[in-house]
Amino acid sequence: MANIQDVAQAAGVSVATVSRFFNDRSAVSLKSRKKVDEAIKQLNYEPSVLARNLRKTESRLLLVLIPKISNPFYSEIINGIQDVAINNRYNILLCETDSNPEREDIYFNLVRNKMADGIITMDPAVQVDSLIELAASHPIIQCSEYAVESGIPYVTIDHEEAAYQAVRHLIQLGHKEIALINSHEKFLYSRKRENGYKRALEKDNLPFNEEWIIRCEELEFINGQLAMRKILGGNNRPTAVFAVSDLLAIGALKELHHAELNVPNDVALVGFDKIAFSNMTYPALTTVAQPMYEMGKLSAKMLIDKIKGKEVENVTLDFELVIRESTLGR
Amino acid sequence: MANIQDVAQAAGVSVATVSRFFNDRSAVSLKSRKKVDEAIKQLNYEPSVLARNLRKTESRLLLVLIPKISNPFYSEIINGIQDVAINNRYNILLCETDSNPEREDIYFNLVRNKMADGIITMDPAVQVDSLIELAASHPIIQCSEYAVESGIPYVTIDHEEAAYQAVRHLIQLGHKEIALINSHEKFLYSRKRENGYKRALEKDNLPFNEEWIIRCEELEFINGQLAMRKILGGNNRPTAVFAVSDLLAIGALKELHHAELNVPNDVALVGFDKIAFSNMTYPALTTVAQPMYEMGKLSAKMLIDKIKGKEVENVTLDFELVIRESTLGR
DNA sequence: GTGAAAGCGCTAACAG
DNA sequence: CTGTTAGCGCTTTCAC
Numbered sequence: 001m002a003n004i005q006d007v008a009q010a011a012g013v014s015v016a017t018v019s020r021f022f023n024d025r026s027a028v029s030l031k032s033r034k035k036v037d038e039a040i041k042q043l044n045y046e047p048s049v050l051a052r053n054l055r056k057t058e059s060r061l062l063l064v065l066i067p068k069i070s071n072p073f074y075s076e077i078i079n080g081i082q083d084v085a086i087n088n089r090y091n092i093l094l095c096e097t098d099s100n101p102e103r104e105d106i107y108f109n110l111v112r113n114k115m116a117d118g119i120i121t122m123d124p125a126v127q128v129d130s131l132i133e134l135a136a137s138h139p140i141i142q143c144s145e146y147a148v149e150s151g152i153p154y155v156t157i158d159h160e161e162a163a164y165q166a167v168r169h170l171i172q173l174g175h176k177e178i179a180l181i182n183s184h185e186k187f188l189y190s191r192k193r194e195n196g197y198k199r200a201l202e203k204d205n206l207p208f209n210e211e212w213i214i215r216c217e218e219l220e221f222i223n224g225q226l227a228m229r230k231i232l233g234g235n236n237r238p239t240a241v242f243a244v245s246d247l248l249a250i251g252a253l254k255e256l257h258h259a260e261l262n263v264p265n266d267v268a269l270v271g272f273d274k275i276a277f278s279n280m281t282y283p284a285l286t287t288v289a290q291p292m293y294e295m296g297k298l299s300a301k302m303l304i305d306k307i308k309g310k311e312v313e314n315v316t317l318d319f320e321l322v323i324r325e326s327t328l329g330r
Numbered sequence: 331m332a333n334i335q336d337v338a339q340a341a342g343v344s345v346a347t348v349s350r351f352f353n354d355r356s357a358v359s360l361k362s363r364k365k366v367d368e369a370i371k372q373l374n375y376e377p378s379v380l381a382r383n384l385r386k387t388e389s390r391l392l393l394v395l396i397p398k399i400s401n402p403f404y405s406e407i408i409n410g411i412q413d414v415a416i417n418n419r420y421n422i423l424l425c426e427t428d429s430n431p432e433r434e435d436i437y438f439n440l441v442r443n444k445m446a447d448g449i450i451t452m453d454p455a456v457q458v459d460s461l462i463e464l465a466a467s468h469p470i471i472q473c474s475e476y477a478v479e480s481g482i483p484y485v486t487i488d489h490e491e492a493a494y495q496a497v498r499h500l501i502q503l504g505h506k507e508i509a510l511i512n513s514h515e516k517f518l519y520s521r522k523r524e525n526g527y528k529r530a531l532e533k534d535n536l537p538f539n540e541e542w543i544i545r546c547e548e549l550e551f552i553n554g555q556l557a558m559r560k561i562l563g564g565n566n567r568p569t570a571v572f573a574v575s576d577l578l579a580i581g582a583l584k585e586l587h588h589a590e591l592n593v594p595n596d597v598a599l600v601g602f603d604k605i606a607f608s609n610m611t612y613p614a615l616t617t618v619a620q621p622m623y624e625m626g627k628l629s630a631k632m633l634i635d636k637i638k639g640k641e642v643e644n645v646t647l648d649f650e651l652v653i654r655e656s657t658l659g660r
Numbered sequence: 661g662t663g664a665a666a667g668c669g670c671t672a673a674c675a676g
Numbered sequence: 677c678t679g680t681t682a683g684c685g686c687t688t689t690c691a692c
Contacts, residue, residue, distance in 0.1 A: 003669055014679040019671055029677055049443040050389060051669035054380045055684050061423075069408055070606065075400040082399075082426060086436065091445075093391075094424040096412060106416065113379040114685095115421075221610050250610050257612045276400065280551050280580050282587045282612045333685055344663045349687055359661055381685035385668050444669095 002043035011039035022047055062092045062303060063116040065107060067123040069096045071219060071247065072275040073292065074122065077143060080296020081120060088304050090117075101126045111138050118307050120299045124150070125186045139306035143299040144290075145188055153306070155298045155315040159189045162288045162319045163196025166270045167242050169286070169321060171204055173328075175240035175268060179212035181227040181248045183219055190215075193244045193272070212238055216248060224251025232259055239267060240327075246271040246278040246287055253281055253326070269326040283325030291317050332373035341369035352377055392422045392633060393446040395437060397453040399426045401549060401577065402605040403622065404452065407473060410626020411450060418634050420447075431456045441468050448637050450629045454480070455516045469636035473629040474620075475518055483636070485628045485645040489519045492618045492649045493526025496600045497572050499616070499651060501534055503658075505570035505598060509542035511557040511578045513549055520545075523574045523602070542568055546578060554581025562589055569597060570657075576601035576608040576617055583611055583656070599656040613655030621647050 008015040013032050020027045021036045028036070039045070053059050062085055066074045078094065085092050093116055095107045104127055110116045111134065118139035124131055128147040134140060135152045146154035170178050180197050183190045194213070201208055211234050216223035224243060231238065232255065243249035249271030256263050263269050263283055271278055274289035294317060302312045338345040343362050350357045351366045358366070369375070383389050392415055396404045408424065415422050423446055425437045434457055440446045441464065448469035454461055458477040464470060465482045476484035500508050510527045513520045524543070531538055541564050546553035554573060561568065562585065573579035579601030586593050593599050593613055601608055604619035624647060632642045 004671095005669080015670080016672080016679060016681095017677085020678090023671075027677070032678080046439075046442040046444075048384075048669050049440075049445040050380070050384045050387070051684090052671075053684095054378075054384045054686085055669080055671045057380070057684065059380060069412075070402060070405040072400060072402065078399055079426070086433070091423055091425070091440065093421055095421070096409070103416070109376075110379075110421065112376040114376075115379040221606060250607075254610050254612070276551060277580070277607055280584050281610075282584070334687095335685080345686080346663060346665095346688080347661085350662090353687075357661070362661080378685050381668090382687075383668095384670085385685080385687045387668065 002045045004045075004047065006043055007036065007039045007045050010043060011035040057114065059115055059117050060090050061116045062090050062300065063107060063110055063119040064092050064094050065097050065104070065119060065121040065123055066094070067097055067099050067125070068219065069094070072277065073245070073247075073273045073290075076275075076292035077122065077296035077299070080293040080298075081300040082296075084297050084300035084304070088300075090300075090304065097123050097126070099123055099125050104130070108134055118303045120303055121145075124188075125184075139303055141299050141303045141306065141312070143295055148188070153302055153312045153314055155295050155302065155317065157290055157295075157317050157319045159192035160196040160199070162272070162321075163193035163242070163244070164200045165196075165321050166272070166286075166288050167197050167200035168203070169323065170240045170242065170268060170270060170327065171200060171206065173240075173268065175238075176204075176206050177209075177212070177236065177238040178206070178240045178242060179209075179231050179238040180214070181224060181231075181241060181243040181252055182213060182215045183244055183248070184217060185215060190244060197242060209236070209238075211235070219245055219247050221247055221251035221254065224248030224253075225255045226251075228252035228255035232256075232261075237267070240264075240269070241267060242270045244272050246273045246275045246285060249285055249287070249326075250277065250281055253285070264325070264327050264329050271326075274322055279324070281326075283330065286324045286327040287322050289320040289322050291319070332375040334375075334377065336373055337366065337369045337375050340373060341365040387444065389445055389447050390420050391446040392420050392630065393437060393440055393449040394422050394424050395427050395434070395449060395451040395453055396424070397427055397429050397455070398549065399424070402607060403575070403577075403603045403620075406605075406622035407452070407626035407629075410623040410628075411630040412626075414627050414630035414634070418630075420630075420634065427453050427456070429453060429455050434460070438464055448633045450633055451475075454518075455514075469633055471629050471633045471636065471642070473625055478518070483632055483642045483644055485625050485632065485647065487620055487625075487647050487649045489522035490526040490529070492602070492651075493523035493572070493574070494530045495526075495651050496602070496616075496618050497527050497530035498533070499653065500570045500572065500598060500600060500657065501530060501536065503570075503598065505568075506534075506536050507539075507542070507566065507568040508536070508570045508572060509539075509561050509568040510544070511554055511561075511571060511573040511582055512543060512545045513553075513574055513578070514547060515545060520574060527572060539566070539568075541565070549575055549577050551577055551581035551584065554578030554583075555585045556581075558582035558585035562586075562591075567597070570594075570599070571597060572600045574602050576603045576605045576615060579615055579617070579656075580607060580611055583615070594655070594657050594659050601656075604652055609654070611656070613660065616654045616657040617652050619650040619652050621649070
């Protein structure tokens with residue numbers, strides 16, 4: 001495999017000229033350019049990014065940490081990140097942490113080892129301390145999930161207000177007995193959305209029933225299903241359920257079908273995220289839309305800015321309650 | 331940021347010793363080891379993978395090319411790849427091609443530029459020529475999709491036989507009028523599954539109706555929905571539908587609900603892939619299970635072997651027809 | 661078991 | 677506009 005020396009020699013110029021040919025074309029005379037061009041083609045030369053990166057002490061790689069690759073919520077975010085990254089000649093190193101500290105360590109090391117220039121993390125559930133320590137010397141952006149006191153820039157939505165509006169929607173439809181299918185409280189969004197749920201109930205002095213708050217260990221369909229089973233097995237059946245994730249809501253819906261209950265007539269259902277699948281369920285799911293793609297784009301922009309040494313500010317984006325059949329009927 | 335020189339100096343040894351400390355601990359005396367260890371901690375030293383990679387002319391990055399990140403079919407495969415990669419100290423560079431040649435070019439360059447050591451591609455739809463050319467000088471494995479004549483190793487399932495069995499299942503249930511919702515014929519699996527479908531019909535001399543073969547441009551829910559709309563809008567309504575992807579099947583199911591048709595009594599439905607969602611629909615989807623995780627693991631193993639210079643063989647894995655409510659009822 | 665030294669392939673002063 | 681040269685931070689012979 002030819003290197004820059006070989007090209008220089010074949011073209012009868014210096015390595016500097018060849019290097020300039022790639023980095024600042026206009027600084028090379030037309031004559032040299034032609035010679036270099038030919039030599040490159042002849043030798044089938046491809047510059048080594050490895051060497052360039054070492055020389056520039058940058059990797060042009062962005063580390064993206066997500067808890068679960070199978071959660072479609074992240075797909076859209078990643079799309080946004082990817083688009084911005086490519087436009088800025090960055091690539092992304094996608095890493096699934098499984099919320100597993102050991103894995104996270106491996107990935108954190110990637111940036112310590114200069115293998116990545118910065119991190120976008122969507123999983124600050126584990127090891128906030130490590131994250132903060134790392135942020136002292138490396139560019140980091142938090143997306144969606146964030147550790148408030150960390151001082152690390154984030155882009156997110158107002159989770160509490162979003163949950164509040166979702167539950168108010170149910171209340172305005174006449175529901176007075178509303179259950180909550182939550183995820184693990186280690187997540188900030190989980191705590192915030194629970195607050196929103198409670199605030200919405202309080203506003204109308206609606207009954208608050210601990211039996212109706214289910215906290216799931218994981219964010220899989222099955223967890224939503226089991227949660228709903230628990231709710232239906234209780235003494236009083238609520239008339240509506242708010243799930244903090246479409247995945248959980250879809251699992252819950254499955255269980256409602258099993259129990260041969262009609263949605264929304266027997267039990268109304270609201271999800272969260274507006275993943276693509278939420279519109280394909282029967283009935284289609286009322287849900288809170290997060291601007292996933294936008295969040296991804298912004299995170300990437302912010303991270304790249306931070307890598308460049310610019311200051312970046314936290315951003316809170318708008319959400320939108322999308323009302324569909326699972327609360328309104330058809 | 332400290333480098334290996336600083337550590338050597340602080341420890342009172344040579345850089346070679348520090349290097350050995352990381353690469354072959356046993357080659358360093360206990361005494362030196364201690365000194366180096368201390369120096370590392372004191373200086374908070376982290377070796378530069380960039381420099382090591384340049385020296386070794388390897389990147390320890392595996393390029394993974396997928397058409398669409400939002401297709402859950404790929405998530406599971408990626409999981410498999412990721413697990414094997416990590417165990418072998420590789421990382422994956424996940425790239426979404428969108429089946430867009432330009433993007434693909436960018437990614438192909440990553441391996442030409444030594445930024446990645448090899449490629450696992452799941453999208454040989456575009457630019458088979460480039461792929462073949464690249465494979466001449468770089469390790470490449472094809473996963474699921476493959477260009478037959480390319481000579482590039484692949485791991486896949488027997489798409490034709492899988493489709494055949496899926497359609498035979500419908501026929502055995504008494505269905506005689508079976509539509510096919512296919513994806514784009516640029517995909518090998520699409521052509522193979524269509525063959526299987528036709529072969530299954532032929533076996534019983536069942537009517538073959540061009541109106542009942544719909545080819546979708548993309549693999550989104552909406553395409554399945556539109557395909558089903560077309561089918562329902564035709565002169566004769568089939569009693570069963572085979573969709574070559576769960577995503578398309580789920581879209582089709584949506585449309586069947588719209589039309590207030592019962593699945594499976596009015597129209598039976600079979601999907602393909604066994605993505606997680608396929609069990610959450612109402613009714614649950616009969617589908618062909620692909621061993622996605624296994625496919626990912628194998629591809630990664632094969633690629634790493636190939637990078638090491640070993641010979642690798644094509645692999646065809648088993649599939650499994652998973653019969654659920656959308657064909658059997660409940 | 662250890663050190664000196666030669667690169668890996670490139671970029672960026674610097675001088676001309 | 678061009679060439680010379682000194683590294684980027686590491687690994688790996690080759691002597692000792």
